[in-house]
Amino acid sequence: MQWETVIGLEIHVQLATKSKIFSGSSTQFGSEPNTQASLVDLAMPGTLPVPNEEAFRKAIMFGLAIDADINKRSVFDRKNYFYPDSPKGYQTTQLDHPIVGPGNIEIQLANGTKKIIRVHHAHLEEDAGKSLHDDYHGMSGIDLNRAGTPLIEIVSEPDMCNSEEAVAFAKKIHSIVSSVGIGDGEMSQGSMRFDVNISIRPKGEEKLGTRTETKNLNSFRFMEKAIKLEVERQIDVLEDGGSITQETRLYDGEKDISRSMRSKEEANDYRYFPCPDLLPVIIDDVYIDSIREDMPELPDARAARFIEQYALSDYDAEFLAGDTETAAFFEVSTKISGDAKLSANWVAGELSARLNSDDISIKQCPINAELLGKLVLRIKDGTVSSSGAKKVFEVLWAQKSNDVDAIIDQQGLKQVSDTGALEAIVDEVLAGMADQITQYQEADEKKRKKLMGGFMGPLMKASKGQGNPKLFNQILAKKLNS
Amino acid sequence: MFNKTVKELSIGLSQGEFSSVELTQHYLDRIKAKDGEINSFITVTDELALEEAKAADQIRAEGKATDWTGIPFAHKDIFCTKGVLTTCGSKMLENFISPYDATVVSNMKTSGAVCLGKTNMDEFAMGSSNETSYFGKVINPWSDKEQLVPGGSSGGSAAAVAARLTPIATATDTGGSIRQPASLCGLTGLKPTYGRVSRYGMIAFASSLDQAGPMARTAEDAAMMLNVMAGHDAKDSTSIVKDVPDYTASLNNSIDGLRIGLPKEFFNEHLSPELQNILQDSIKQLESQGATFKEISLPHSHLSVPAYYVIAPAECSANLSRFDGVRYGHRCEDPKDLMDMYQRSRTEGFGDEVKRRILIGAYALSAGYYDAYYNKAQQVRRLIKNDFVSAFEDIDVILSPTSPSPAFGFDSKGDDPVQMYLEDIFTISTNLAGLPGMSLPAGLINGLPIGMQLIGNYFEESKLLNVAHRFQTATDWHTLAPKNI
Numbered sequence: 001m002q003w004e005t006v007i008g009l010e011i012h013v014q015l016a017t018k019s020k021i022f023s024g025s026s027t028q029f030g031s032e033p034n035t036q037a038s039l040v041d042l043a044m045p046g047t048l049p050v051p052n053e054e055a056f057r058k059a060i061m062f063g064l065a066i067d068a069d070i071n072k073r074s075v076f077d078r079k080n081y082f083y084p085d086s087p088k089g090y091q092t093t094q095l096d097h098p099i100v101g102p103g104n105i106e107i108q109l110a111n112g113t114k115k116i117i118r119v120h121h122a123h124l125e126e127d128a129g130k131s132l133h134d135d136y137h138g139m140s141g142i143d144l145n146r147a148g149t150p151l152i153e154i155v156s157e158p159d160m161c162n163s164e165e166a167v168a169f170a171k172k173i174h175s176i177v178s179s180v181g182i183g184d185g186e187m188s189q190g191s192m193r194f195d196v197n198i199s200i201r202p203k204g205e206e207k208l209g210t211r212t213e214t215k216n217l218n219s220f221r222f223m224e225k226a227i228k229l230e231v232e233r234q235i236d237v238l239e240d241g242g243s244i245t246q247e248t249r250l251y252d253g254e255k256d257i258s259r260s261m262r263s264k265e266e267a268n269d270y271r272y273f274p275c276p277d278l279l280p281v282i283i284d285d286v287y288i289d290s291i292r293e294d295m296p297e298l299p300d301a302r303a304a305r306f307i308e309q310y311a312l313s314d315y316d317a318e319f320l321a322g323d324t325e326t327a328a329f330f331e332v333s334t335k336i337s338g339d340a341k342l343s344a345n346w347v348a349g350e351l352s353a354r355l356n357s358d359d360i361s362i363k364q365c366p367i368n369a370e371l372l373g374k375l376v377l378r379i380k381d382g383t384v385s386s387s388g389a390k391k392v393f394e395v396l397w398a399q400k401s402n403d404v405d406a407i408i409d410q411q412g413l414k415q416v417s418d419t420g421a422l423e424a425i426v427d428e429v430l431a432g433m434a435d436q437i438t439q440y441q442e443a444d445e446k447k448r449k450k451l452m453g454g455f456m457g458p459l460m461k462a463s464k465g466q467g468n469p470k471l472f473n474q475i476l477a478k479k480l481n482s
Numbered sequence: 483m484f485n486k487t488v489k490e491l492s493i494g495l496s497q498g499e500f501s502s503v504e505l506t507q508h509y510l511d512r513i514k515a516k517d518g519e520i521n522s523f524i525t526v527t528d529e530l531a532l533e534e535a536k537a538a539d540q541i542r543a544e545g546k547a548t549d550w551t552g553i554p555f556a557h558k559d560i561f562c563t564k565g566v567l568t569t570c571g572s573k574m575l576e577n578f579i580s581p582y583d584a585t586v587v588s589n590m591k592t593s594g595a596v597c598l599g600k601t602n603m604d605e606f607a608m609g610s611s612n613e614t615s616y617f618g619k620v621i622n623p624w625s626d627k628e629q630l631v632p633g634g635s636s637g638g639s640a641a642a643v644a645a646r647l648t649p650i651a652t653a654t655d656t657g658g659s660i661r662q663p664a665s666l667c668g669l670t671g672l673k674p675t676y677g678r679v680s681r682y683g684m685i686a687f688a689s690s691l692d693q694a695g696p697m698a699r700t701a702e703d704a705a706m707m708l709n710v711m712a713g714h715d716a717k718d719s720t721s722i723v724k725d726v727p728d729y730t731a732s733l734n735n736s737i738d739g740l741r742i743g744l745p746k747e748f749f750n751e752h753l754s755p756e757l758q759n760i761l762q763d764s765i766k767q768l769e770s771q772g773a774t775f776k777e778i779s780l781p782h783s784h785l786s787v788p789a790y791y792v793i794a795p796a797e798c799s800a801n802l803s804r805f806d807g808v809r810y811g812h813r814c815e816d817p818k819d820l821m822d823m824y825q826r827s828r829t830e831g832f833g834d835e836v837k838r839r840i841l842i843g844a845y846a847l848s849a850g851y852y853d854a855y856y857n858k859a860q861q862v863r864r865l866i867k868n869d870f871v872s873a874f875e876d877i878d879v880i881l882s883p884t885s886p887s888p889a890f891g892f893d894s895k896g897d898d899p900v901q902m903y904l905e906d907i908f909t910i911s912t913n914l915a916g917l918p919g920m921s922l923p924a925g926l927i928n929g930l931p932i933g934m935q936l937i938g939n940y941f942e943e944s945k946l947l948n949v950a951h952r953f954q955t956a957t958d959w960h961t962l963a964p965k966n967i
Contacts, residue, residue, distance in 0.1 A: 039582055043804040045575065046562045046584055046683040048718050078800050080847075082824055089803020142808065271847035273856060276689035276797050278719055 001239070002203035005231050006211075007166050008158035010195040011173055012151050013183045014127065015058045021126050021150035022049030022092065029189050033132070033143035041129075041148045043087035048277050051076075055150035056281065058182040059099045059124050060291050062152055065176045065298055066119055068103025070288050074124070076275040081268050084142050085129035093153075095272045097280070098123030100152070105176075106300070107168040108318060117169050118157040127151050152182075158197065158208070163227035167220050170194060175299045175322040187219055194223050199244070200234045209234075210244040214251050214258060222253035229258055302327055310340035319348050325362045326352075329369040336373025339380045346376055350393060367396045374404045382468050388413035415468040419475065422467055426475045429458050440480055452476065483508055484646040485963065488703040491649055492549050495542065502542070502552025506535035506596050509554045513598065513647045516967070522632075522642035524559045524617045525567045526599035534596040541594060549706060551594035556651040558639050559600035560607055561587050561694075562683040570685045571603040571615040571635075574805045574812045574831035584683020585715045586652060586694050593710045598648050602638030605833045606802065607659055607687040610905035612637030613892060614835040622667060622889045623964040624930055630889035633663030633905075639697040640667040645967050650707055653697040656687050657790055658884075658909030660695050661921035661935060665884035668923045668931030668962055670950060671697045672704045675941050676916035677722035679708075680715030686801040688794035689720070691913040700960055701922065701950035705729035708943060724941060732944045733951040738772030740949065743877035747783045748908055757883055757932060760925035764934050764953070765881065771952055778877060780869040785862045786911035787903055792846045792859035793914070798836075799843030805831060838899065867915040870937075879949055880937040883908050884921040888930035908935060918943045922950045923959035931962065 020027055023040035040047045063070045075097040078090040100122035108114050129147035131140050154173060160166045174192060178185035185191065199211035214230055217223045229251070234244055246264040251257075297305075303321035306312045312320070320330045326347065334343040351372065355362060375392055378384045383405075384392060392407045401407050408414050416422060430437060433455065440451045452473075459472050483505070486494065494500055500508075510528050517523050531554065538552030562568050562580035564587075569575045583591065590597065604614040611631035612620040615638075622632040623645035632641040636653035640663035643651050653660045655673035664671030672695045679694045686692060696707035712726045742765075749761070765775055807813035807827030814830055817823030832840070846855035873880065885905060895901040912919035917940060921933035938946040954960050 042809055044562075044581065044810070045568070045570070045578070045685045045804070046580075046681075048682050048720075050717060050719050080800055080803060080844075082803065082806060084806075084808050084820070087804060087809060088800075089806060090800050269849045271799070271844060271849075271852075273796060273800070273847050273852070276720075277686075 003200045003231075003235050003238075004203045004205070005161050006158045006199050006201065006208055007160040007162070007227065008197040009154075009156045009160070009166060009169060010197070011154040011156075011170060012127075012193045012195075013062075013154065013173070013177050014191040015055050015150040015152060015182055016184050017052055017054045017058065017150055019052055019054075020148035021052050021055045021124065023148055025148065027149045029186075031145055033141065034145060037129075037144035037147065041087065041144050043089075049092060049275075051278060051281065052150065055124060056099065056283070057291055058150075059122065059152050060283075060288060061180050061182050061295060062122060062154075062176065063100035063103065064288075064292055064295055065180050066103035066105050068119060068122070069101030070283070071097060071099055071101050072284065073097060073280050073282050074099040075280045076124075076278040077272045078275045080271045083128070084140065085131050085144070085147065087129065087144060087147060091126060091128065092275055092278070093125035094123035099281070105169060105172055107165065107172050109164060109168060112314075115159075115165065117159045117165070120155045120157050122152045122154040125151050125153060158199075163224045163231075166196065166227055167224050170220055170223060171322075172299075179299050179302075179322075179324045180296060181324070190218055193218050196223060196227055196230075198227060198230045198234070200231060200238070210246050212244065212247050212249050214249045215261070217251060217253075219253070222251065225253065225256055226251040226258065229256060233258070296324070299323075310334065310344070312340065312344050316344045316348055320344060323362070329362055329365075329372075332369035333373035333376060336370055337376035337380060339376060342380055343373065343376050346372060350390065354397060366399050367393075371396055371402055371404065378404055378408060382415055382417050382470070384408050384413050385415055385465075385469060388415070388465070412464070412466065414466060416463055416466045417468040417471055419471060422463070422471050423475055425459060425462050425467060426472065426479060429455070429462050430479060433458070437480065452480075455480075484512060486649070487700050488553055488649050488698070488706055489700070491553055492706075495552050496547065502535040502538040502554075502596060503532060505552065506531050506554050506598070509598055509648055516645055517642075517647060520621050520623055520641050520645055520647070521618050522602055522620050522638040522645065522647060523556070523599045524569055524571070524602050524638070527566055527597060530566070531596050531598050538594050538596060548594060550710060552596060553594075553650075554596045554598050554648055555590065555707075556598045556601050556639065556642055556648040557587060557590070558603055558636055558651065558653050560603060560654050560685050561652060562685065563587050563597070563600065567600065568685070569600070569617065570607070571605040571617060572831065572833070572836070573616040576616065576812065578810055580683075582683065585680035585717060586711050587683060589710050589713070590652070595710070601636075601642050601651055604635035604637065604659075605836050606685070606798070607635040607654060607656055607692075608798070608835050608839055609634040610658065610662055610902050611890075611892070611895070612641075612663075614833055616833060619892060623967055624667065624889060626929070626965070628891050630891055630930070631666065633666035633885070633889065635659040635663075636671075636697055637663050640664060640669055640671070643667070643669055643697050643699060644964060646963065650699070650703050651697045652694060652707075652711070654684060654692060654694045655909075655913065656691045656693075656794060657913050658906035660697060661909050661919055661933070662885045662905055664697060664921040665933030665935075666889040666931070668933075668959070668964075669697060669699060670701050670704050670920065670922045670954075670960055671695065672708060672920040672943065672946065673912065673918060674708065674712060674943055675722075675918045676913075677720050678918070678941065678943070679711045680713070680718045680721045682715055682717040686797075688797040689801060690797060691790075691794060693913070701920075701947050701954055702730065702733055704920070705733060705947045705951070708947075722941075727944055729944055729947055732948050734955075735948050736772065737768065737949055737952050740773045740879065741877040742768065742773050742775050742949075743778035743873055743880045744775055745780045745783065745873075745880060745882055746777050747780050748882040752886075753883060754887065754927070756927045757887070760927070760932060761881070761883060761934055764924045767953060767956055768881075768949070771956065773949075775881075776877065778873045778880070780866070780873060780911065782862065782865040782869050783911050786866055786914055787907055789859040789862040789866070790906075790910045790914060791842065791903060792855050793863065795839040795843030796846045796856050796859075797843065799840045799847065802832075802836070802840055807831070835899070863914045866911050870911075870915045870917060874939045878939075878942075879945060882935045882937065884933040884935040885909075888927045888932045912937050916940070918946055920946050920950060922953065923962065925959060926962070931959070
């Protein structure tokens with residue numbers, strides 16, 4: 001049978017506020033356990049929450065970024081459950097009146113097609129602490145530094161039908177979050193976490209199948225693998241005549257296996273009710289407009305501008321505009337090089353490949369945008385060839401020098417662009433290639449183009465790689481065609 | 483000395499009749515001598531009190547004294563006090579030393595008042611008789627042959643003030659917990675408008691209803707203490723940004739022409755003839771000062787007890803979840819796993835009434851029951867509030883009974899908790915509406931004090947205190963003291 005997959009995502013994004021959502025404690029990552037846990041975070045008897053306005057601003061910014069309705073009245077609710085890393089015995093969240101209402105996000109797939117994924121809503125809530133199970137001799141430790149870190153939970157409609165779409169959606173959210181500056185986007189620190197709801201149904205069937213929820217995925221790669229695994233599992237179950245149990249599942253990314261955490265029957269009754277310690281939050285248009293005025297450029301708008309301003313391809317524009325840091329890197333290097341296309345190629349090509357293979361973000365890039373711009377400028381003005389530039393790039397990457405011109409000199413990579421000298425080399429090389437010349441001259445136009453390459457190798461060799469290929473080409477064509 | 487009011491003590495201190503150390507020692511001696519019978523204190527902080535008294539005398543010597551400098555008082559044990567045991571009347575917090583001060587506590591400290599200790603209370607403020615305290619029941623100092631309840635949940639504060647073990651005390655009121663014990667102990671107690679006094683550091687029972695206020699002997703003393711307690715607090719999001727008037731400034735205002743409403747639903751055939759007579763006498767007294775009376779209707783008031791006993795337990799079921807044995811409070815011995823630790827710590831740490839309310843609350847919030855109980859109760863709450871809002875269009879103050887009867891014997895309400903819940907039938911609607919209410923002594927029934935209740939419009943505490951003070955200027959019910967003190 002042909003199966004169709006239906007996927008909905010719930011994405012938790014930590015908001016990059018200085019202090020927690022209901023207390024003044026710092027949200028900084030990686031501090032000694034419980035050094036950022038105040039009386040409120042410890043849920044001492046009698047303590048009360050005070051909402052952090054900055055968390056609201058950032059949530060509203062996200063809403064504006066996806067063109068969503070901003071709810072003028074939002075209400076915090078208590079979600080009751082017992083767990084040691086939940087100090088109050090309930091999580092403060094928003095159930096029926098979230099700050100951000102319905103919105104839309106456009107994703108682009110590898111084949112170039114675009115698709116709208118609807119966002120059901122996004123609500124504000126507090127993060128839990130962490131339970132530490134190692135190193136306590138059979139006991140568990142509790143670290144409440146993370147407890148109370150502001151989150152928005154973005155809930156999509158079940159509009160995605162495979163892992164590629166789900167990952168594209170998640171990446172788009174990541175791009176918006178980091179572009180707008182509401183989160184740091186550091187996935188390795190858990191600042192973005194995904195819950196995936198998956199069901200399958202026979203192709204053409206309208207009724208949705210029973211869904212499972214795979215919780216707490218913290219990378220795009222694990223999400224992709226978890227979805228594939230779960231879809232296969234559900235198909236196997238149904239094709240073996242079984243039925244899917246509505247349940248919460250946990251995915252182990254290292255082993256690529258998943259297991260049931262709890263079924264619907266075992267699910268908690270969270271007994272939500274409005275938090276009486278917090279008044280409903282009422283905002284007006286003036287407030288929303290003031291936030292709108294402070295909004296940075298969004299990835300989609302930036303991509304459109306890149307196409308317009310720099311004549312980039314859709315693909316390059318989308319790639320470079322997707323993330324604020326990358327976009328800024330591109331624009332700075334273009335300003336220096338004066339060649340947008342060439343800068344785009346280098347940022348999206350060589351540079352991105354190296355960042356990926358070294359697994360670092362552009363913020364940690366050892367080469368700054370000015371340096372790359374300078375390198376691209378030297379390609380553009382013919383000082384160095386593309387292949388020579390790659391050697392310079394290696395030196396820059398290794399941070400052995402940050403003087404592009406000096407590296408070109410020291411490595412002998414300076415191109416010869418003196419036409420007189422180049423003509424002499426061409427004459428000398430052609431003198432020993434009579435057969436090839438004859439072959440070329442007898443060939444048709446189409447074949448000539450190919451044969452031309454056969455002369456370039458010896459020319460570059462004769463010039464010790466320093467001859468300007470563009471000029472060699474021009475001289476060669478002139479000589480061969482005369 | 484112990485029969486003096488705060489106002490009188492304040493004058494005495496300023497005129498050098500006695501020092502704060504002498505005054506404090508006097509009350510500490512009384513507590514030592516008398517509280518064995520009454521059990522109104524859970525903790526007496528003698529050393530701290532004497533230190534504070536010494537510091538107060540020093541401040542006075544430097545000429546920087548205010549009305550409150552060196553005045554002894556007590557805190558209900560629901561307020562967190564830094565470095566001092568804070569139990570909330572529960573085994574759960576039997577050993578809990580608070581690491582911080584509640585806002586009310588720091589306000590009182592700033593005023594220069596001297597804290598004598600922490601008063602007994604119904605466990606987590608749940609009760610109307612002070613029988614649910616883990617630290618033993620409090621005896622009403624008015625008890626004669628039979629031991630009587632002081633009312634609750636602020637029964638410790640009420641008994642301590644009535645027995646003159648402290649001139650005044652802080653208290654809290656969620657459904658009547660200041661006013662009902664005030665009525666039963668012959669005191670003047672005020673529950674302010676919701677949001678008037680910060681709840682920060684006051685251990686929560688039902689967050690949308692809890693409010694702190696003074697337990698005093700006179701309206702004047704209550705006004706003086708409210709001056710210190712009230713005010714906006716950035717640490718409590720439900721506290722209101724509104725200037726605090728000087729509540730003592732308007733105490734003597736004329737009440738000529740003041741319009742007082744009498745809710746017909748409260749003056750019904752169930753009211754005892756004795757209480758009817760006491761209230762009628764009070765009405766006549768106020769009439770003689772020019773107040774006018776008219777009958778009003780609060781048509782939904784009969785729904786206030788059932789609505790309250792859904793909303794308050796629902797909120798408490800979540801508020802008390804933090805008492806899980808993980809970070810502080812009672813933890814059972816040798817838990818075999820997490821669930822065992824939760825279950826046994828909470829089973830052992832909470833008393834029956836607390837457990838009952840957690841269960842009722844959790845049930846009312848459960849999937850499938852939420853709309854029928856919690857939602858319905860919230861709708862009723864809005865109707866009750868609207869009743870008051872309409873009533874206050876034509877009147878300034880409401881007068882009613884506070885409690886159906888004077889102090890009763892222990893265990894006299896039988897096994898049916900609802901009989902106890904009906905103790906608060908006249909007080910609960912005020913909490914549901916968030917209005918200020920007070921109780922002041924209005925007479926005696928069989929030699930036992932009983933109060934009348936005044937309910938005001940939002941933030942009109944001054945008006946209540948004004949009426950109460952005018953009444954107390956003309957009567958002496960508030961000056962009566964129990965015989966054996």
